[in-house]
Amino acid sequence: MISPSTPLVLVGAGNMGGAMLNGWLDAGTDPASILVIDPKPSEAMAQRLAKAGVRCESSPPAGVTAGVLMLAVKPQMMEAVLPGLTGLVGPHTVSLSIAAGKTIAFFEQYLGGAVVRSIPNTPAMVGRGITGAVANAAVSAEARAEIDRLLSVCGPVEWLEDEAMIDAVTAVSGSGPAYVFYLVECMAEAGRKCGLPADLAMRLARATVTGAGELMHRSPDGAATLRQNVTSPNGTTAAALAVLMADEGMQPLFDAALKAAADRSRELAG
Structure with a gap:
């Protein structure tokens, strides 16, 4: 599907688009099969593209048909950008969006054909992201496998059967x-209030959260089991969890927070 004659066209080489691009190059994708369209890439990205030998244009060039057209511009810019991309779309092009709030129907209106809507998250920048994705009926099994390969360079991909689930995915992992x-x-801040210097409290909190995340990443045990393993009966951790797990504790806050995020995702979709 992707080749120098039908390239992988990346529209927007910002944080997420750049993370994907770095993943593709690190995974051995032929630089000649990638075309970046970005009128103002950062200096670091421009140097990365030049060093890798990836073609970069400020606007869509004539005579190019994309194998995959990856849309990595901000959602509020889509309506301005999409009309200028129609010349890149051929009968076998798959349009792949990583923008929150824009539906498959929205992209079909401008680009038609095969469309995949996906929601990655920022840990993709260090190869530890996760992406939710959903495809329309025009995406073949072969095309879906190719999209899965492209997205998975930055972490696992969870394919959804119902586009309506994308709003919840956005709330959990996209914004998470x-x-x-x-x-x-x-x-x-709580550590500071307990008497620690602010910089020490931040170092402790940061290392604890990143370390706990890595432990959970490596462990076959579920989150509840890991929590129970570190909680001694009547100990200090149990005292803190009694507050966090109270009826008015973290769960209702997260219920409300994620509902707000999912509701906003639906609002953005119009």
Whole structure:
């Protein structure tokens, strides 16, 4: 599907698009089979493209038909950008979006044909992301396998049967890294209030959260089991969890927070 004659066209080489591009190059994708369209790539990205030998254009060139057209621009820019991309779309092109809030029907309106809507997250920048994806009926099994390969360079891909699930995926994993970062902020601030210097509290909180995440990544045990393993009866951890797991504790806060994120995702879809 992807070759120098039908390239992988990446529209937008910002944080997420750049993370995907780095993953493809690191995985051995032929640079000659990639075309980047970005009018203002960062200096670091421009150097990366030049070093790798990846063609970069400020606007869609004539005479190019994409094998995969990856849309990595901000959702609010899509309506302005998409009309200029129609010349890249051929009968076998698969359009792949990583933008929140824009539906398959939205992309079909402009580009037609095979469309995959996906929601990656920012840990993709270090190869530890996860992506939810859903395809329309025009995406063949072969094309879906190719899209899976492209997305999985930055972490596992979870394929959804119902596009309506994308809003919940956005709320859990798409926006989720921000919740974890805020958890670190809250832990550090609570540590400061317990008497620690602010910089030490932040180092402790940051290392604890990243370490716990790596332990969970490597362990076959579920999150509940890992939590129970570190909780001694009547100990310090149990005392803290009694507050966090109370009826008014973390669960209702997360219920409300994720509902707000999912509702906003639906609003963005129009």
